[in-house]
Amino acid sequence: MQPPTPSLPGLPAEIIESILNRLPLVDICSLRLTNRTLSSKTTQDHFKSYFKTKHVDLTESALRAFNAVTKDPGSLACSVENLVLVGVVYNTLLLERVLEKKSKRVVERMGMMFTASEAKCSEEELDAAARDLEILTRRKREQDELFERGGAALLLGRALENVRMNGKKGMLKKLNLDVVIYREDAEKRLSAEQGGSWKLIWKEAARTLETTLYALSQSRLPLEEMDVFSEVPRCAVARDDVSRAVPGQEGDEEEIVEGLRTSFESLKAFSISISHRNIDEREEDRERMEDGADPMTTFLQAREAATPRDIEVLRAEAADEQNFEGLARLLQLCEKSVERLDLHQCRLQRSSLHQRDMCDERLLQRILEIAKLERLEGARLRGMFVKADDLRKFLGQSKILRQVVLQEMHVTEGDWKGILQDLTAEKGSTGRADVDCILLDDLFERGRLLYFAGEEDDVPKCPTLCRTRGKNAFIRRGVEDVRREMKYHFATERMVGSPQAAAWREGRTAVYGPP
Known part of the structure; x- marks a missing residue:
């Protein structure tokens, strides 16, 4: 055989x-x-x-498909652990300009400079642009109708409820928010860095957050981690839009608030990128989309001819309480569980308003008043303007805080000495955990950059006229290393114009704005 x-x-x-x-x-x-x-x-x-991570566009077809594949308890789609919800921007401004001018701009980089030229379009290119514009216009209209009738939130809520009911764990390990832009044609997906008008990106980011929070409240799907655009370059949610997106305002049903609280009860890590409120300083700015499709000279001429709005009205908009309390209310929903927090702030372009008019310090003050973050083990703060006493209180809330990351942080009142002393102090006798990891990067005290002595080679990021020594960024690991005294000083002269300085400023703008 x-x-x-x-x-x-x-x-x-x-x-x-x-x-x-x-x-x-x-x-x-x-x-x-x-x-x-x-x-x-x-x-x-x-x-x-392969099914543990899933990207879902917030379009009707994608949401219906996601809803359908999660209905069956045996479906592999219910194995999803990391969900990425993608807001879709249909930006038609570039194609409209191409058809109007019958040419397209070609931008090239030469070192630290950019050059732009006009290239005439062929008839075939113009026909293709017209077809793409028609497609994007139709998609945009359908998308707006979907959100206006609440269809996106309803479909997403049902799908998330399916994941809760039919998934193996009945929860998500991580929920990320992202955006994608259609601008050059109807097929090519662009990142926020390449997507033209920041106003359209900010608008879609706000709509994506609001839709997601409402869907979570309806589904009551537990989360372990949530990331709201924190690592998406050139994308953030304006602070006043955060307030509008978070339930809990007058008129909101208590059931919606409790549903979101249920989803957030298990939240261990929360990250978000926010920005200043978009304040149009000129009447014409309300209609201007800041797309960059036109030459800079045309943009500057339009700004010079624009009608400025009353400065007191602008200051009132900047000081509006709605700009500050939304994030605090969102953190309050997860204050009993969150262990890792990452707050990133992006600045927007302004010419009439000064930094002091933005009342940035009130953001952290509202968080201290409303949210008691006593379980924090790691805190990362980026791009924020704070008072020294408020930052000390924030970092001192949790007795188990062990990791601190401070990047592009501006102290507008007080100094850094007390904050640094708190971070490096031995806490064994106070019942607090010792901080065992610190990363400091580009800290400012009333507008002046800090230089730290005694850190490795003492070479700063950029040379100054007085040849200042000291690190602007460093990391310390281990309790013994963290406990070493931190001493800082300031440069007595300005930075020297150099490739390092230009790259430093460009890098900060890319991460912290303006977009």
Whole structure:
């Protein structure tokens, strides 16, 4: 009797899994189609891992598909652990300009400078632009109608409820928010860095956050981590839009607030990128989308001819309480559980209003008043303007705080001495945990950059006329290293014009604005 002929379906499941680990996804899918035995044996941990992360555009077709695949308790789509919700921007401004001018701008970078030229479009290119514009205009109209009738929040809420009811764990490990832009044509997806008008991106970011929070409140889906655009360059939610998105204002149903609180009860990590309120300083700015499709000279001429708004009205908008309390109310929902917090702030362009008019310090003050973040183990603050006493209180709320990251932080009143002393002090006798990791990067005291002595080579990021020594950024790890005394000083002269200084300013603008 001849031994049975070896066959792939006859191999043990463990060996099949080992084979799958060496195959790309497309080959795994082809293998699953060969017979039922292989289809069953290939549905193991490696194949399921492809379903643990899912990107879903906030469009009607994508949301309906997500809702459909999560209805079945046995569906692999219910294995999702990391969900990325993507707001979609349909920016038609560039194509409209191409059809109007019958040419397109070509921007090239030469070192630290940019050059722009006009290239005449062919008839084929103009026909393609017209078709793409028609498609994007239709998609934008359908998208706006979907959100206006509440369809996006309803569909997303149902899908998230399916994940809660049918998923193995009944929760999400991480929920990320992102944006994508259609601008050059109807097919190419662009990141926020490439997407033209920041106003359209900010508007979609706010709509995405509001839709997500409402869907979470309806589904009551527990989360472990939530990231609201914190690592998406050139994208943030304006602070007043955060207030509008977070339930809890007068007129909101208590059921909505409690539903969101249920989702946030298990939240361990929260990250968000916010920005100043978009305040139009000129009457014409309300209609200007800041797309950059036109030459800079045209933009500057339009600004010079614009009608400035009353400065007191602008200051009142900047000081509006709605600019500050929304983030605090959002953090209040997770104050009993959140262990890691990352707050990033982006500045917007302004010419009439001064920094003091923005009342930035009130943001952290409202957080201190409303949210008691006593379980924080790690805090990362970026791009914020604060008073020294408020920052000390914030970092002192939690007795178990061990990791602190401060980047592009501006102390407008007081100094850094007390804050640094608190971070480096031995806390064993006070019942507090010792901080064992500190990262400091570009700290300012009343507008002056700090230089720290005694840190490695003492070489700053950029040279100054007085050849100031000292680090502007460093990291300390381990309790003993953190406890070393921190001493800082200021430069007595300005920075020297240099490639390092230009790159430093460009890098800060890219991360902290204005966009």
